[in-house]
Amino acid sequence: MPIDFVPSRAIGWALAGCALLPCLVLALSHGPLRIAAPGKRFVSAAILSWLSWATVMAMLAPAWLELLSGALLLATATLAGFTLWTLIAWGFTLSLLQALDRGVRSLTVEEWALVYTRGRPFDVFARDRLGVLFMLGLAEPRGRNIVMTANRGWFLARLAGWFRRLFGLSQ
Amino acid sequence: MTELLIGLGCFALHVAVTLTWLRLPGRRSPVARHAISAFGTHFVGMALGGWLMGAFSYWPVAAVSGFLATGWLFAFSAVYKSVSLRILAQLQRAPGHVLEFESIAKEYVHPEFMARIMLLVKMGFAEETHGGYALTVKGSRIARRIALIQRAWGIEVSGLYSRMASPQREEQRERSIHPHPHDRRSPGIIPPVP
Numbered sequence A: 001m002p003i004d005f006v007p008s009r010a011i012g013w014a015l016a017g018c019a020l021l022p023c024l025v026l027a028l029s030h031g032p033l034r035i036a037a038p039g040k041r042f043v044s045a046a047i048l049s050w051l052s053w054a055t056v057m058a059m060l061a062p063a064w065l066e067l068l069s070g071a072l073l074l075a076t077a078t079l080a081g082f083t084l085w086t087l088i089a090w091g092f093t094l095s096l097l098q099a100l101d102r103g104v105r106s107l108t109v110e111e112w113a114l115v116y117t118r119g120r121p122f123d124v125f126a127r128d129r130l131g132v133l134f135m136l137g138l139a140e141p142r143g144r145n146i147v148m149t150a151n152r153g154w155f156l157a158r159l160a161g162w163f164r165r166l167f168g169l170s171q
Numbered sequence B: 001m002t003e004l005l006i007g008l009g010c011f012a013l014h015v016a017v018t019l020t021w022l023r024l025p026g027r028r029s030p031v032a033r034h035a036i037s038a039f040g041t042h043f044v045g046m047a048l049g050g051w052l053m054g055a056f057s058y059w060p061v062a063a064v065s066g067f068l069a070t071g072w073l074f075a076f077s078a079v080y081k082s083v084s085l086r087i088l089a090q091l092q093r094a095p096g097h098v099l100e101f102e103s104i105a106k107e108y109v110h111p112e113f114m115a116r117i118m119l120l121v122k123m124g125f126a127e128e129t130h131g132g133y134a135l136t137v138k139g140s141r142i143a144r145r146i147a148l149i150q151r152a153w154g155i156e157v158s159g160l161y162s163r164m165a166s167p168q169r170e171e172q173r174e175r176s177i178h179p180h181p182h183d184r185r186s187p188g189i190i191p192p193v194p
Helices: A009-027 A038-060 A064-090 A092-102 A109-116 A123-135 A152-166 B002-021 B030-053 B058-081 B083-093 B101-122 B137-152 B167-177
Strands: A139-142 A145-148 B098-100 B126-128 B133-135
Touching: A009 A038, A009 A064, A009 B058, A038 A064, A064 A092, A064 B002, A064 B058, A064 B137, A092 A109, A092 B101, A092 B133, A092 B137, A109 B101, A123 A139, A123 B083, A123 B101, A139 B083, A145 A152, A145 B083, A145 B101, A152 B058, A152 B083, B002 B030, B002 B058, B030 B058, B058 B083, B083 B098, B083 B101, B098 B101, B101 B126, B133 B137
Parallel strands: none
Antiparallel strands: A139 A145, A145 B098, B126 B133
């Protein structure tokens, strides 16, 4: 079963692009280049990695399979990196654990919620998660009500429901 | 072309294994099941591919199966844990696809908060005490490690998508949901600590 494990030049550059992504995130996390918002920071680092890779590919002009494989490798690194980034930057359960660590003694549920939201009402958390739906155009506020949007919201809700059923998760 | 087919075959095998394994009871977490299945099916798929189709180059196979497996895990994580998607699902079920903000906070978000607390207890990171909840030694160790990682990556405040350091922005968002100041408080609101 002969398998060639040696990466071609195009694949090698794609792997370098994958390694560049965390380095760029780190570079944009400290010092004069720092981007304060974690979301913008990751997106900027990802764009720079992709641009670097695309520039090298334009010079190399590899075969289509090499180009596709390189793009998929970089897409994998971007998606995996983003998943980890969302965990450390916005992860709910991890942040709860850290909130409990910030408390000097044992906390009631109410106190825990307050430490989590840094002294603000718990509604702040609900608004924060709703903010994602508003930003993506999946729902919108109408006075005191929250309304799911007809096209995008309906489509994504159906898709999420389909995936939940597929994965055997309760609805 | 052979490589793409083998990569797709690895992913098809991974889908079959995860969809079966996720439905079976067991102590291993769903994410661990995804990871074990992804690596296991990758190696099995490559061995089968080499046996059936002859010589091939490894990296295109790794690119195809790696990307699809990561996307598959991303889709699972989104529907498994996302609070925002849970809210969207509740909106879809509600008559007219409309819910009051207070109802979302009280009936859907607060239970989610409790569910995560129970998860931390179940994982042995927190424990119930007379006065509420406290960190276990294991939980404390993990929390400090996470804090170190966050410091290294320049993350100051975690847990909320919006910047907590900007009260004006919070106030603006609050006004967009509650145009009348007297409507702001709800039965679900926890009073601030003096």
